[in-house]
Amino acid sequence: MTVRSRLTLISSFTFGVVFALVAFVVYYTFVITSERIIFSDLQKTGLLSAMFYLEEDELSTREHNRIRVDFEAEIQQTDVKVYDRSGRLRYGNGQLREAATPAMLQRIRDEGRVRFKTAGYYYYGLHYPDNQGDFVVVVAADHSFFAAQRNQLLLTMGVALAIGLLLIFLLSYVLSRIAYRPISSVIRQVNQLQAHNLERALTLPRTKDELHELIETFNGLLLRLSENFVIQKNFINYVSHEFKTPLASITGNLEVFAQRDRTPTEYKKVSETVLTEVSQLEHILNNLMILAGLRTDSQGSATYRIDELLWDVMDRIFERWPEAKPLVGLDISVADADRLVVKGYRNQLQMAVYNVIDNAVKYAQGKPVAITLAESDGALRLTVQDHGPGIPPTELQLVHQPFYRGSNVGNTKGSGIGLSLAVLICKQNGVAFSLASDACGTQVMFTFRQL
Known part of the structure; x- marks a missing residue:
């Protein structure tokens, strides 16, 4: 019925x-x-x-x-x-x-x-x-x-009841069609939804009633589903791209290596190449597991100095981007070394800071990158400021999603995982994370609680 x-x-x-x-x-x-x-x-x-x-x-x-x-x-x-x-x-x-x-x-x-x-x-x-x-x-x-x-009264009321029931039935039928019309419209719109157009919101009725609230809630669900589909698609693209290169390298080296007998030196060289690629695969898997919340830092939470963590990150950055060394400026304006001690999962936070600075150098397009560490209101603030193209305002909330990449990245290679991983790590470690961007560049700020 x-x-x-x-x-x-x-x-x-x-x-x-x-x-x-x-x-x-x-x-x-x-x-x-x-x-x-x-x-x-x-x-x-x-x-x-x-x-x-x-x-x-x-x-x-x-x-x-x-x-x-x-x-x-x-x-x-x-x-x-x-x-x-x-x-x-x-x-x-x-x-x-x-x-x-x-x-x-x-x-x-x-x-x-x-x-x-x-x-x-x-x-x-x-x-x-x-x-x-x-x-x-x-x-x-x-x-x-x-x-x-008395009988006449009974007859009159019986006739009135019959006529009233008929009128109420017809009126209720007409009114139910009118009241059900927005629901019919919603059903038609839902039937037109496909996996590729989930971001299309349903038309909201003009009345501010429960149906309006229901459709508004459903539109929010569609938006989240659409975002999840995008994440799924980006995840597949990321895994297929990131795994393809190491696996192709391993396969190629082993195929060539198997064609004839090799000297010990050649064995060692191929083994080092394969181990490097396997290490790269392991790094990718570790990032994915951390992003999925399936893995935590094996060293546990401990105290460490944030400036030492920052110097370790800079060594890795300059190792990857040697040409950016003269463009990256680091300013640590905390005089008391004891004020630099914080607590958390060091390896995870090192990964988060590295991802942010790596993005800043990558998208700066040869322009300077300023990194400052200073005290403010009883906390340590690490600020990373680049002068790249920035992030479009409509995409500021989207860049936190795993595997999402901005529309203006051009041909710059990336996975869309670094920033979302940094946000997740900061949340798990109680570090405040903020992001601001405009056409003049992007600024990321970490706020650490001091001991």
């Missing part, structure tokens, strides 16, 4: 239940009120009958005539019977042949005033002592008119 059909049926059922309850209350109120009015009229008629038949000797002719007029007006549709103490009928208008039983008369004498009803009549009994004797006045009214009105 569709949501629209369920909504229509629920609305119709709810209306039916509510209408039935209201109809029951109206019907019950009508019956109780009508019977109360009937018995009240019978009581009035009973008193007039007693005065008309039994008080004639005590009233003046004028007063009795006035009572006669009222009495005749009241008994048009009412039967009146007056019984004496022995149970004999003394007076009456004879509209109803059925006489009161002795038990009924005795009950009236005992209780004074009694009201009751039978299958076809309403009765009111009145005990009326008089100077002529002890009398019982019994008045009765046919309830056929009341029953007709």
Whole structure:
């Protein structure tokens, strides 16, 4: 059953239940009120009958005539019977042949005033002592008119219920189609989504309701899925590229080496080449495992001097980029050596600092790179500033993603893993990491807590 059909049926059922309850209350109120009015009229008629038949000797002719007029007006549709103490009928208008039983008369004498009803009549009994004797006045009214009105009310409410259910069903069906229209639109848009266009957000409805919030949340999920697909694609490209070169080198060397017998010197040379390539593969795997959170520093957390770590990094940088040595400036402006001691996973943080400085040198395009280490607000701040093309503002948040590379890197080789790995390492070691960039260059800042 569709949501629209369920909504229509629920609305119709709810209306039916509510209408039935209201109809029951109206019907019950009508019956109780009508019977109360009937018995009240019978009581009035009973008193007039007693005065008309039994008080004639005590009233003046004028007063009795006035009572006669009222009495005749009241008994048009009412039967009146007056019984004496022995149970004999003394007076009456004879509209109803059925006489009161002795038990009924005795009950009236005992209780004074009694009201009751039978299958076809309403009765009111009145005990009326008089100077002529002890009398019982019994008045009765046919309830056929009341029953007709009651049946007419039931018929009217039944027809109203049927018409109301039909109207509610049609109205609910139309309203459910209108309310379901945004959901239908969402379904169509979702069915059009493919792996290559997950970044396309669904159109938000104009109403600020739960559906708007749901679609907004779903768009966020699509964005994260799209980012994960990009990461997956970049990861495959990275692994295939980075693993291809070492494996091709190992394979080529072993194939050539296996063609004929080799001298010990040649064995040693090939072994060193293969070990170098294997070491490169191991380094790539280590980076991937750290990035995935599957590996931690085997040396554990310890205290070390940040300036010594920085000098070790610079040695590796100049070893890789010897031509950049005159372009890289290092300024350590911390006079007290004890203030340079920090705590963390040294190997990991050395890798993070190396990745950032390596990126700065790589993308500086032959321009100077400034590295400063200084104290600020009770912390050590290591700043790396290059003067390269910078990172487009729309991509500043994306460069933190693994394997993401900026759109303006050109032909500069890279994997897109260095910066994301540095961010992850800083987070795991409690080091604040900040990145700012514009067309004049990029600035990365590490903030270490001092001991």
